[in-house]
Amino acid sequence: MTQDWVLILGANSDMATATARRFAQAGYNIQLASRNTEELIKEAENLNVKYGVEVRTFFFDALDFDSHAAFYANLNAKPSGVIVAFGLLGDQQAAQHDFTIAKSIIDTNYSGAVSILEIIAEDFERRRWGFIVGISSVAGDRGRKSNYLYGSAKAGFSAYLSGLRHRLFATGVSVLTVKPGFVATKMTAGLDLPEKLTATPQEVAEKIFAGVKKKKNTLYVKPVWRLIMTIIIHLPECIFKRTKL
Amino acid sequence: MKFSAWGRYPVIEANPVHFQNIDTLAHSIQDRQNLIPYGNGRSYGDSALATQYAPQRSRDRMMAFDESSGRLTCEAGVLLSEIIATFLPRGWFLKITPGTKLITIGGAIASDVHGKNHHVEGCFSECVEEMRVLQPNGEILVCAKGDELFHATCGGMGLTGVILDARISLKKVTSKNINQTTIKTKNLRETFEAFEEYSHMPYSVAWIDCLATGNNIGKCLLMVGDFADDMHLDYKEKKRLTIPCNFPSFALNNLSVKAFNWLYYKKAPAGVSHQKVDIDTFFYPLDAINNWNRIYGKNGFTQYQFILPKEVSFQGLNEILGTIAQSGKGSFLAVLKLYGKANQNYLSFPMEGYSLALDFKIEKGLFKLLDHLDQIVLRYGGRIYLAKDVRVSKETFEQGYSHIEEFRTFRKKMGLDTKFNSLQSKRLSL
Numbered sequence: 001m002t003q004d005w006v007l008i009l010g011a012n013s014d015m016a017t018a019t020a021r022r023f024a025q026a027g028y029n030i031q032l033a034s035r036n037t038e039e040l041i042k043e044a045e046n047l048n049v050k051y052g053v054e055v056r057t058f059f060f061d062a063l064d065f066d067s068h069a070a071f072y073a074n075l076n077a078k079p080s081g082v083i084v085a086f087g088l089l090g091d092q093q094a095a096q097h098d099f100t101i102a103k104s105i106i107d108t109n110y111s112g113a114v115s116i117l118e119i120i121a122e123d124f125e126r127r128r129w130g131f132i133v134g135i136s137s138v139a140g141d142r143g144r145k146s147n148y149l150y151g152s153a154k155a156g157f158s159a160y161l162s163g164l165r166h167r168l169f170a171t172g173v174s175v176l177t178v179k180p181g182f183v184a185t186k187m188t189a190g191l192d193l194p195e196k197l198t199a200t201p202q203e204v205a206e207k208i209f210a211g212v213k214k215k216k217n218t219l220y221v222k223p224v225w226r227l228i229m230t231i232i233i234h235l236p237e238c239i240f241k242r243t244k245l
Numbered sequence: 246m247k248f249s250a251w252g253r254y255p256v257i258e259a260n261p262v263h264f265q266n267i268d269t270l271a272h273s274i275q276d277r278q279n280l281i282p283y284g285n286g287r288s289y290g291d292s293a294l295a296t297q298y299a300p301q302r303s304r305d306r307m308m309a310f311d312e313s314s315g316r317l318t319c320e321a322g323v324l325l326s327e328i329i330a331t332f333l334p335r336g337w338f339l340k341i342t343p344g345t346k347l348i349t350i351g352g353a354i355a356s357d358v359h360g361k362n363h364h365v366e367g368c369f370s371e372c373v374e375e376m377r378v379l380q381p382n383g384e385i386l387v388c389a390k391g392d393e394l395f396h397a398t399c400g401g402m403g404l405t406g407v408i409l410d411a412r413i414s415l416k417k418v419t420s421k422n423i424n425q426t427t428i429k430t431k432n433l434r435e436t437f438e439a440f441e442e443y444s445h446m447p448y449s450v451a452w453i454d455c456l457a458t459g460n461n462i463g464k465c466l467l468m469v470g471d472f473a474d475d476m477h478l479d480y481k482e483k484k485r486l487t488i489p490c491n492f493p494s495f496a497l498n499n500l501s502v503k504a505f506n507w508l509y510y511k512k513a514p515a516g517v518s519h520q521k522v523d524i525d526t527f528f529y530p531l532d533a534i535n536n537w538n539r540i541y542g543k544n545g546f547t548q549y550q551f552i553l554p555k556e557v558s559f560q561g562l563n564e565i566l567g568t569i570a571q572s573g574k575g576s577f578l579a580v581l582k583l584y585g586k587a588n589q590n591y592l593s594f595p596m597e598g599y600s601l602a603l604d605f606k607i608e609k610g611l612f613k614l615l616d617h618l619d620q621i622v623l624r625y626g627g628r629i630y631l632a633k634d635v636r637v638s639k640e641t642f643e644q645g646y647s648h649i650e651e652f653r654t655f656r657k658k659m660g661l662d663t664k665f666n667s668l669q670s671k672r673l674s675l
Binding site for chain 1: 261307309317
């Protein structure tokens, strides 16, 4: 058991829940933050009953940029590490016609993450320790017609994390970029995902935990995704633009 | 989507009904007919099979635990294995556990499962103090022992609404280990004598060699035990082996089963011996292997489990074991157990007596044999277990369960009969 806290932003997703459980299992106290605090309280009870750790819940809205500084200042304790798990897949088709939808995809996946992480990074940089985990996406590795609004926001997020890692390296603060690939969650329930390419939230959590401990830089949850994305990235544009991906 | 239960027979086309929370679940139920809640898919037959099923496993949060009384409140999708991993290190264990820990609390209640200690502690419902059940109209009802909803829901095969969460009582234990005594018997008479001799032991179960014939019919290894008092509570779940693919269906045949049984029986010392084993070895030997159901090949298998009243158990089992040995259909696993008194639940399986559970791979001629066994079971006043069943006829089923009409009337009264149905409930008009 440690006195360390881990802050989970966007804590209601299946991946976030599984990750919170993994860190709680290792003895970390947990700060859960999201817009739906009612659900958070239930998970807080679960973490407390199951792992005997302390858990606090906080209201956090990724899109309310102005609130982020106060949110971080008001935490009960400064966390050892933070996991950015919020994100919005959104409806690509609808977003093509309606910029407000496109904007919410961009703001949730990119601007919101940048806004809160700049505040946290400054604190971690000053004290010279801690870890930052960003759940990005393989969709950010190359834009494609079926989800390029989400993909481009995640591409931005991946590039942001890469730069942040570069900046913080000298201070000993680690930054981990996670690219989960397909994950069987409430969000993807009902989709017919290929079994071999699909991870469970628990697998994602296990990889994140191990990645943090080993101070990894970027990880694909299923290693096969690294191969798939390498191929997709290197397809010549003249071929790529003719595919149906 | 292809869908089947633990026996992998039958395989049907089915669609999951997903939901984010209880409100959306309630809405999905209001919009639909004939769906069945689905836990971890460990019932053998068709009791959780329907073209529409509502997966409950993701509702897996623990809600409260009282360290002084051992009372745990949790959502219905929590697995027994999660409860053990969480609370055994703190000195608590399930009061009642079946032979697998990979089932949900909801499933344990819906099948009113029992374990090696039924003759002492009864069914799973004995440890359930209270539960909440979602009804067709979206209402959430709280029930406890004495309420009709409680007695219909425990053993009610998910046909009385969706079990949302429950408060159960755990029991204090002093070890993760069991002091086990193994008694090797030579025939059914000796087996029964051993069961009676050790009936004061809280846990007992016998493995029967059902290919034995003549004077050896009913020879067994009886394993009895209780928790050790060594205060070793440093429990960790072991890694499980996985069977990566289906065995060819000829892999389990008369000869290979005979060889297995011979080896298994042979390796135990003659007479009475003592061992110290951990809870996983004692309670959950098969859980050590993921997908062990694949050894029966792609056609799947079924478990035939029946119970006979105590006074006729010896005679009845003699006749049934003789019939099975004659048929030459090998059962890899045959488990004999002693039971205490029946409870008040409408469809709970146990009654005071002995039950035998037999695994058979699905093959030509099997159902004919089982129909024949049904007749013997009925003649002795016994019944068969719904959580394992995939083929029993309505007529046979009804004769074994005297409260079936009360169950049907309750389902009608609450508007459950059109809302919740499985292939099994349709077949048996539950």
